[in-house]
Amino acid sequence: xATSAPSSEYPASTHxxxxxxxxxxxxxxxxxxxxxxxxDCDGVLWSGDHLFPGTNETLEMLRRKGKQVVFVTNNSTKSxxxxxxxxxxxxxxSNTEEIFSSxxxxxxxxxxxxxxxxxxxxxxxxxxxxIEQELASENVPFIGGTxxxxxxxITPQDYKDIASGDASTLLDPEVGVVLVGLDFHIxxxxxxxxxxxxxxxxxxxxxxxDSTLPNSGTLFPGAGSMSAPLIMMLGKEPTSLGKxxxxxxxxxxxxxxxxxxxxxxxxxxxxxxxxxxxxxRLGGTLGVLTGVSSKEEFVEGNVRPAxxxxxxxxxxxxxxxx
Amino acid sequence: xATSAPSSEYPASTHxxxxxxxxxxxxxxxxxxxxxxxxDCDGVLWSGDHLFPGTNETLEMLRRKGKQVVFVTNNSTKSxxxxxxxxxxxxxxSNTEEIFSSxxxxxxxxxxxxxxxxxxxxxxxxxxxxIEQELASENVPFIGGTxxxxxxxITPQDYKDIASGDASTLLDPEVGVVLVGLDFHIxxxxxxxxxxxxxxxxxxxxxxxDSTLPNSGTLFPGAGSMSAPLIMMLGKEPTSLGKxxxxxxxxxxxxxxxxxxxxxxxxxxxxxxxxxxxxxRLGGTLGVLTGVSSKEEFVEGNVRPAxxxxxxxxxxxxxxxx
Numbered sequence: 001x002a003t004s005a006p007s008s009e010y011p012a013s014t015h016x017x018x019x020x021x022x023x024x025x026x027x028x029x030x031x032x033x034x035x036x037x038x039x040d041c042d043g044v045l046w047s048g049d050h051l052f053p054g055t056n057e058t059l060e061m062l063r064r065k066g067k068q069v070v071f072v073t074n075n076s077t078k079s080x081x082x083x084x085x086x087x088x089x090x091x092x093x094s095n096t097e098e099i100f101s102s103x104x105x106x107x108x109x110x111x112x113x114x115x116x117x118x119x120x121x122x123x124x125x126x127x128x129x130x131i132e133q134e135l136a137s138e139n140v141p142f143i144g145g146t147x148x149x150x151x152x153x154i155t156p157q158d159y160k161d162i163a164s165g166d167a168s169t170l171l172d173p174e175v176g177v178v179l180v181g182l183d184f185h186i187x188x189x190x191x192x193x194x195x196x197x198x199x200x201x202x203x204x205x206x207x208x209x210d211s212t213l214p215n216s217g218t219l220f221p222g223a224g225s226m227s228a229p230l231i232m233m234l235g236k237e238p239t240s241l242g243k244x245x246x247x248x249x250x251x252x253x254x255x256x257x258x259x260x261x262x263x264x265x266x267x268x269x270x271x272x273x274x275x276x277x278x279x280x281r282l283g284g285t286l287g288v289l290t291g292v293s294s295k296e297e298f299v300e301g302n303v304r305p306a307x308x309x310x311x312x313x314x315x316x317x318x319x320x321x322x
Numbered sequence: 323x324a325t326s327a328p329s330s331e332y333p334a335s336t337h338x339x340x341x342x343x344x345x346x347x348x349x350x351x352x353x354x355x356x357x358x359x360x361x362d363c364d365g366v367l368w369s370g371d372h373l374f375p376g377t378n379e380t381l382e383m384l385r386r387k388g389k390q391v392v393f394v395t396n397n398s399t400k401s402x403x404x405x406x407x408x409x410x411x412x413x414x415x416s417n418t419e420e421i422f423s424s425x426x427x428x429x430x431x432x433x434x435x436x437x438x439x440x441x442x443x444x445x446x447x448x449x450x451x452x453i454e455q456e457l458a459s460e461n462v463p464f465i466g467g468t469x470x471x472x473x474x475x476i477t478p479q480d481y482k483d484i485a486s487g488d489a490s491t492l493l494d495p496e497v498g499v500v501l502v503g504l505d506f507h508i509x510x511x512x513x514x515x516x517x518x519x520x521x522x523x524x525x526x527x528x529x530x531x532d533s534t535l536p537n538s539g540t541l542f543p544g545a546g547s548m549s550a551p552l553i554m555m556l557g558k559e560p561t562s563l564g565k566x567x568x569x570x571x572x573x574x575x576x577x578x579x580x581x582x583x584x585x586x587x588x589x590x591x592x593x594x595x596x597x598x599x600x601x602x603r604l605g606g607t608l609g610v611l612t613g614v615s616s617k618e619e620f621v622e623g624n625v626r627p628a629x630x631x632x633x634x635x636x637x638x639x640x641x642x643x644x
Binding site: 153154159160162163183184185186187188191192195196199211212215216217218219220221222224225226228229230231232233 | 475476481482484485505506507508509510513514517518521533534537538539540541542543544546547548550551553554555
């Protein structure tokens with residue numbers, strides 16, 4: 001998964017992260033500081049299709065202590081309901097309300113944060129059903145997406161219609177947002193329409209900007225690769241509603257209304273997960289060594305968690321006497 | 323048409339370009355210095371479907387004086403033969419041997435300049451028939467392109483086959499080059515294959531890197547937009563065989579075997595055409611004001627032609643007495 005460089009605006013970490021594995025008193029003190037835990041999933045709770053031992057027990061312990069658990073994912077192709085099914089299939093007890101995906105993040109951003117004129121509230125979607133379902137859940141009207149009418153070749157007549165700006169044919173005058181996520185049916189026609197909507201003033205959004213995504217043990221084009229042609233043509237970047245962009249944190253806060261000083265981000269990647277928590281000014285960040293970042297990166301890198309563990313289940317040391 | 327910034331390696335122009343419109347003696351002196359004229363087409367010879375007055379008379383005059391005329395185009399979707407038909411349809415006498423397109427440029431580069439092992443000579447094409455025809459003209463084997471087998475969705479089995487690297491199914495072990503041009507049938511499957519070929523060591527080439535192309539009076543995704551997802555995923559740029567990249571000049575020289583000091587590039591755009599001639603160390607560059615660049619850009623910009631004219635047909639002043 002490609003990661004962005006740390007924001008140049010944000011100072012590099014200089015503290016020494018506290019290593020908590022085996023430190024029962026330290027873990028107890030750490031847990032007492034937070035009411036909310038935001039979890040990156042792959043690399044923290046599981047890897048690929050393999051659930052880490054102790055994941056469920058750890059989540060159960062946190063819930064029993066009254067902590068709010070939120071699963072934060074950049075996956076835009078699945079709705080929260082679909083992602084919940086994935087967690088269930090992996091054996092993780094969860095409910096849809098605990099899941100925060102980039103497609104939901106984008107939908108909340110559009111419906112609750114963007115101030116769109118009433119006649120510009122429609123979204124042109126490049127993406128799959130996950131985005132469509134979440135837009136529908138927020139009552140945001142949309143076109144494009146999985147509609148078969150957009151899964152076709154561009155025709156000579158299309159060029160003329162688009163150039164003429166003839167709203168009765170191709171360009172819907174109510175489109176005020178272009179939202180780009182991972183689309184397994186990306187094509188020239190959709191890219192041309194998206195480009196012209198943004199040129200005509202539509203807000204340019206992306207569910208996330210990961211250039212690749214892992215699948216079957218190797219990498220394939222990610223949501224960022226769908227935005228790449230538009231970025232090159234337009235000469236500007238979309239606002240991304242996924243980690244590590246703070247628009248996603250604002251959307252999470254908009255939904256859960258939590259106290260940031262009492263929230264902790266948990267993740268395996270310094271430059272996305274931990275950075276997401278630090279720049280979101282959360283009360284804490286917890287790094288785990290079961291994913292991408294190494295101990296050296298956590299301890300000596302530019303973006304360091306407040307505390308780190310060998311594995312998430314090391315938190316269970318406080319729970320041995322129950 | 324998006325233009326690249328001038329190469330930081332190349333010093334900015336500081337001279338004052340000579341204005342030759344109406345200066346018969348200056349034009350005569352200018353013409354005598356060159357044996358070869360390389361022409362950008364749109365904006366110089368015609369605009370859209372409109373042939374500029376005097377274009378044919380000017381080309382005829384140059385040919386009568388024994389000058390070699392070369393039409394240089396970044397259009398990769400047409401073969402030279404197809405492009406020749408376009409010139410003929412516009413009323414310009416020409417022959418296929420005078421045309422140098424980015425698809426032909428790429429084919430020459432692959433067949434004559436790249437040193438590929440005998441078992442790595444196959445090209446995976448993202449693009450249209452123009453590329454296929456030119457590869458065939460140089461006896462370069464290829465797959466992809468317009469083959470209907472590649473105009474389909476990616477399947478779960480594809481992910482597994484690609485991850486396994488199973489050559490008998492999807493990834494041809496003889497592919498040593500990925501060549502990306504404008505493809506009106508771009509899709510996720512082609513992008514995924516191209517990405518994995520380059521990751522496995524294939525040379526990453528582009529016919530050209532123009533992010534957009536004009537059509538019906540507005541802009542649509544260009545060849546550069548097909549490369550954009552791969553650039554983002556791979557973190558590296560392709561070698562471009564179109565203007566202003568010098569690989570194209572090398573290919574032109576490889577075909578015409580001309581003396582660069584006796585050649586002149588003619589164009590309407592400072593940052594692509596004129597830059598192409600300057601960085602190619604041609605004997606001269608001629609700017610015309612019938613296209614993108616303004617007089618101010620030619621006279622005060624960072625990339626300035628040696629001489630400029632209001633229009634190409636102003637060269638005919640030397641031909642009035644014939």
